[in-house]
Amino acid sequence: MATNYVLIDFENVQPRNLEILVDHPFKVLVFVGASQAKIPYELAAAMQHFGDNAQYVKIGGNGKNALDFHLAFYVGELVAHEPEAYFHVISKDTGFDPLIKHLKARKIRIQREKDLAEIPVLRTSTATSGNEKVAAIVKNLGVRGHSRPRKVKTLANSINTLFTKKLKEQELMSLIDELQKKRYIEVSEGNVSYKLPQ
Secondary structure, three states: OOEEEEEOOOOOOOOHHHHOOOOOEEEEEEEEEEOOOOOOOHHHHHOOOOOEEEEEEEEEOOOOHHHHHHHHHHHHHHHHHOOOOOEEEOEEEEEHHHHHHHEEEOOEEEEEEHHHHHHHHHHHHHOHHHHHHHHHHHHHHHHHHOOOOOEEHHHHHHHHHHOOOOOHHHHHHHHHHHHHHHHOEEEOOOOEEEEOOO
């Protein structure tokens, strides 16, 4: 299973909900600015739950975008070692978006979220109703661009992976039917085409 890396821009976002990651296979890196002298107890306690799967990265100096450059370097280093991993940059800083767009064009699975709760696997794992599941699927497909599944079987496998392989065949087919009813997809002879919202 591909690793999920969470890289937190702590100068920009101070998450108070790190514990929501504990039951999932995440590796967490918290990037702390040179002038940030204190870490809240709640964050430190939550980080301890991850053991070796969590670390702080203290930036060595000050300067405009110093932390952003460090975080970008770590993404590059991690991609070189694990190109199949998922990368979640947690920041409200839109300055990361051109880099993320470039990396996505190179088939690297990365996105920026403003909060930990926006990470797709967390959103999908808490989705209970059919409408919530369909919304999570549509959002996931929307960010995948040209790498969307083209066959019904591949789409079913992709949806099952999104929900950490917890769905039965009947529920998978029901979700695909719902996507068709809502006109997000069209199926013809086992082939899938998309009409997703922008």
